[in-house]
Amino acid sequence: MPLYILQRLGMMLLTLWAIVTLTFFLMHAVPGGPFVSERMLAPEIEAALNAKYGLDQPIWVQYLSYLRGIVTLDLGPSFKYPGVSINTMIADGLPVTLRTGLLAVIAVVALGVPLGIVAALNRNRWPDTTVMLIATIGVAIPSYVIATVTLYIFALRLGWVPTFGLDDWRGYILPVFALSGFWISFVARLTRSSLLETFEQDYMTTARAKGLRPGQVLFKHGLRNSLIPVITILGPVVANLITGSFVIEQIFALPGIGRQFVLSITNRDYTAIMGITIFYAAALMVMILIVDLLYAVLDPRIKLTEASA
Amino acid sequence: MTEPILSVRDLKTSFFTQRGEVQAVRGVSFDVYPGEILGIVGESGSGKSITCMSILRLLKPAGRIKSGSAIFDGQDLMTLSEADLSDVRGNRIGMIFQDPMTSLNPTLSVGEQVIETILRHRKATRAEARARAVELFELVRIPSAAERLKSYPHEFSGGMRQRVMIAIALACDPKLLIADEPTTALDVTIQRQILGLLRDLQQRLGMAVILITHDLGVIAEVTDRIVVMYGGLVMETGPVRDLFATPKHPYTRGLLASVPDLRDDTHRRLTPIPGSPPDMAHPPSGCPFTPRCPHAMRICATDLPPIFGIGQGARCWLHHPEAPPSLLPSREKVPEGRMRGPSP
Amino acid sequence: MSDIAPEMWDKLSPSDSAAVTSAPSLTYWQDARRRLFANKPAVVSIIFIVLLILAAIFGPLFSPFTYADQNLRLANIPPAFETYSVADGQGGTTRFFLNASNFNLYEVDAEGHVLGLLRGERKDMLKKSQAFIFGDTTITLDYSKLPARLLAEDGATISPSGWSWNRTYIFGTDQLGRDVLVRQLYGARISLTVAFVATLVNFFIGIFYGGIAGYIGGKTDAVMMRVVEIIATIPLTLYVVLLMVVFDSGLYSIIIAIGSVFWVDMARIVRGQILSLKSQDYVAAARTMGAGTGRILTRHLLPNSIGPIIVTLTMLIPSAIFIESFMSFIGLGVTPPLASWGTLTSDAVETMRAYPHQLFFPAAAISLTMFAFNFLGDGLRDALDPRFRR
Ligand SMILES: Nc1ncnc2c1ncn2[C@@H]1O[C@H](COP(=O)(O)OP(=O)(O)OP(=O)(O)O)[C@@H](O)[C@H]1O
């Protein structure tokens, strides 16, 4: 078990390193980017960047300085706003992003899994067909379309919810819905297909042949096994919901990290783009790690196979 | 004569698939008597497993039992409520499946899988159920039984898993054990061990066993009576000695023909008879064996023969009293009287 | 007892007995096609996709407008309107409609063709009104209170005399007076081009990478799959964003960005297929018969993995369409005046309050397209992939 954790941790660090490196060299290639010395910049920013990364130094020195910054959890100064650090930008946006993200995660688990179960249990009957139709719609419609269309209908037309801001609890409804719509559908479909696959397994027949009651068969033998794939994707889902919300935050004008990201893209705040990308990636990695560990707890087969590998 | 413990009559089971109705079992009848081992043989796809699954109504959603009865201990399992039937499953009838690698739940410890069966059917505390589980593991000869309860299926070999399955099936002292090819997925030495174990347990516990197998050696060795299935139908049935000595059905003969000496106790598989089994989505109206039968007559292609004979019965027109005796195959030296059976 | 005719006991000839067995058997592809065509949503999707492709290719040829033609005087015209008729007292009538959001009157003909902007008198800024003179008749547009009204000389409110579809701009015009329909069609062109090209690029990279890893196996495979594992955990949308920032927006950049990033699934599938097929007998047989590596790959392995590959490809197309429109939506996709469904949506968001129809068309277009590809993908998967056969 500890070996397994170490392995996962190592893999995560390796991936993060790959991401940082890739990001750094991509940004280095941007004409007029942060690591080029000929450009027009506010002198304070120029000085801050220079102090941080030594822009007259060779590229690998800059790279090492950047890596050192990452290791010490310092994402450096903004490329556009004098005196603002990327760390502050992220810290400012984090509460809003976390709050909407967590609500969306709750929505995904609380709606997606039960819907999938209902569909699987009623296979090919109307509850199944209905859930699957809605889920297919939910998977297909892009989140920004859901966001804009619901914004128009429920906020502008009907006035049920505010058009922007989070002063009122109702302000969360649309962003959370737009954010989680895809994943609710995705999880419902996955739960359903995973359950149906589990129902086909021989051990389910064994469970019935033992005379277990339907509830025991479904919950103890069926659900436990079918939820394993669902839990596996929950890591990326959580990370996506907490980080991948940039359009949604943009559309609903929520002051989160995502909006900051889009803003940085629009005004080419390269160091902010870098920093937020790396932050997102790190958040994703950590979530995946957590889920992997959870997975190992749930599935007894993992310990042996991985540790012996 | 003693009453049968299980009496299956005219069982018909179909699967409703995209290809249409697949008639897996087309009217099967047989009896199982207390304390005996009944063997069911037949080619792959002949409906052996579906017959057994139908008896306990364990079919997948696509499968439906169309008609028939299965009287077990005076109760018709086909009309019992689902709740009452689940009191029978795992309790008075135990079941073992073909593939021990997939028939245990990978995410529960093997101990838990035995214990939950006991708790389901017996008034017992967890500790008592545990103690019983250890007892069962010892009975099926799993070494260091008490410790192994905590293991997960993937930590066991195939043979050990099948022992766990047997322990589960025996957990509540069943009167009938249905073993669907319990050794097919195992290698030869393990097969022998498991079979030996089964026969041993059967004699000690005095239960009846339905043993499905491909292995004629097994049949000859351990079963009392045989049911030969083909195309979802019983083709021949009778005491194992009679059937081996004087097979009445051309299909049974085909099965036996390939085996040089039955007393030789090396294991033999059924050697395939040329041709392929009928498509159960479009079953023939006549005898399903017609295309492959060396003795096929015109009537065989159009009319399904009934079972001729009592005791040892064969579903074959050759045994119709009006059938010209000249058609009877003479390859085997079969005494005339035994072959015909009493005239209806 | 003797209801059996004596000749029934005759021996059956071999040909007769052969006839008893004959049952129709379908090949894999026939079977797959039959199952696909039995799947109604998939069939509807195929039809939709074909029509969409045809419309995207040929549609713009039939339009008098191009995606860049602006006519600011005819901006924000809706696809349907309520028309008013005013008699000028000299035997003529003028038909027009009121754009309640920008307080303009547009003259239309009886069929619904838009003829032009009507010129009124000077606007009265204090009273928020404007007079329009039609021969002897004067009517007043009063926008002091919303919604704006048209008043006759006696002060009574004039009500519309009917309504009509917009025959000139079937989907209306956008805020720069460009034809929405033709921009939609160009949007379809862009979205589909990006999707197909990027998918194709992914397809080749994936096949190549996965094929090599699976075929060589061993250490090479282990290392290559570690790399895939790393790439798979990187949030790819972010990387497309980064690449777009580096490359600068534009059609080619987005194709390269999407094309270079989403091949991981394909590589995994191909590798998995090849590993499982490699262990099968006929490959070994081909090898013993002296077939070379390339031949085995193209003649034996790939044709057998084609089912799952097609399914993965079909699923990749909507992802590519989505990413492209998403990038365009946040301003990293194609550059104006080129239109993609993403830019059309984001433009429409700005004018959503006043002209919701501008949002409706791109939102509907991308949603329907995404449905179609999703349903088709599901259908293909059910039809082609034996593991999903139920
Ligand atoms: N889920 C199913 N859907 C459709 N047809 C099925 C299904 N399960 C079984 N069948 C059909 O029922 C018939 C009998 O199957 P069964 O499993 O009883 O054969 P068997 O005699 O046990 O063979 P084997 O020796 O291979 O276990 C087969 O022809 C098979 O095609």
Ligand code: SF4
């Ligand atoms: S009924 Fe006819 S075809 Fe069938 S086994 Fe007997 S002889 Fe052969």
Ligand SMILES: [Mg+2]
């Ligand atoms: Mg079977």
